[in-house]
Amino acid sequence: INSFHHQSIKDLAPNLKVVAHDPKDGIIEAVMSTDDVAFLGVQWHPELLFENRPKDKKLFDYVVNEL
Numbered sequence: 643i644n645s646f647h648h649q650s651i652k653d654l655a656p657n658l659k660v661v662a663h664d665p666k667d668g669i670i671e672a673v674m675s676t677d678d679v680a681f682l683g684v685q686w687h688p689e690l691l692f693e694n695r696p697k698d699k700k701l702f703d704y705v706v707n708e709l
Contacts (some may be wrong), residue, residue: 650669650670650685651669651670651673651685654670654673657675657676657677658673658674658675658676658683659673659674659675659676660672660673661673661674662684669685670685671684671685671686672684672685672686680708682704682705682709684701688701688702688705689702
């Protein structure tokens with residue numbers, strides 16, 4: 643995760659669950675909906691990393707092709 647933002651999630655909505663966090667500071671980096679909707683929120687920039695990092699490429703492809 644390329645974590646270089648200065649804002650982060652403080653209070654998570656009841657219908658969201660954390661699916662990624664920064665292990666260095668515990669900041670929530672990605673959430674998904676627990677409802678039956680296609681929703682994914684990330685607080686990093688996978689589009690900046692997908693050429694060199696397979697996991698970010700998979701995420702980028704999922705968002706572009708599946709959501």
